[in-house]
Amino acid sequence: MSHFTHMKTRFQNLFYLEKALNRLNINHEEKASSKVESSNMNLIIPQSNGYDIEFAWNGQEYELVVDMSYWEQPYPIESFIDKVAQQYAGEVIIGESQKTGFQPIKYQQNADGSNTLVLERWNNEKIIQSV
Template identity: 75%
Template sequence: MSHFTSMKTRFQNLVYLERALNRLNIPNKRQKEMIQNSISKSYNVNLIIPQSNNYDVEFCWNGQEYELVVDMSFWEQPNTIENFIDKIAQQYAGEVIISESQKIGFQPIKYKHNVDGSNTLILERWNTQKVTAETF
């Protein structure tokens, strides 16, 4: 008997979510889903994580965030679902920090995964303003 579970997340950016999965070496692919109402049609892009048993794990866009949709009876990932989400959330946060910092001139110079499971991220930004010397 199948038991589909839908878990809310705070993942709102598809690109950051894809990068987090890629950083964790979790294979994934995009899937377009057509949404049609009486006036128009649009597309959502979901992320699929294939499993060998063909009961794939999905991150589905609900209009506000990507929900994790999975049949718990067929979970094949190496971690529990809670650890799975935690690991993705940690990488997702790193991707947000890197990308948003780059928008204001910072560049990542070091990204290290520590033995305790934490990550260390070092960013730098050089002052590009012209400095003039004044004599007093």
């Protein structure tokens, strides 16, 4: 008998969530939400045992839906969520800062598990000299 666990997250943007999963090399696919009133897509992470992991839109955020008895990922679920959250945060920072003219010039994953992100923005305004 399956017992699905619904874990709340702070993932609210499908685009950034997909980019985070891509950065972690986690295969996933989009699936239309089964909720009639929702036009949002859910993300499915297939597992070889057939008990897939799902990021399902609950109206406010993408919650992680998983049957803990059939977890097949290479690290515990808490580490999985932490890794996805870390990459998601980096993708949000890059994406939102690009909207204001910043460009990422360095994205580095450090040996201690942290990330270093360097952004830059050039001021293209003309310099007017007064005499």
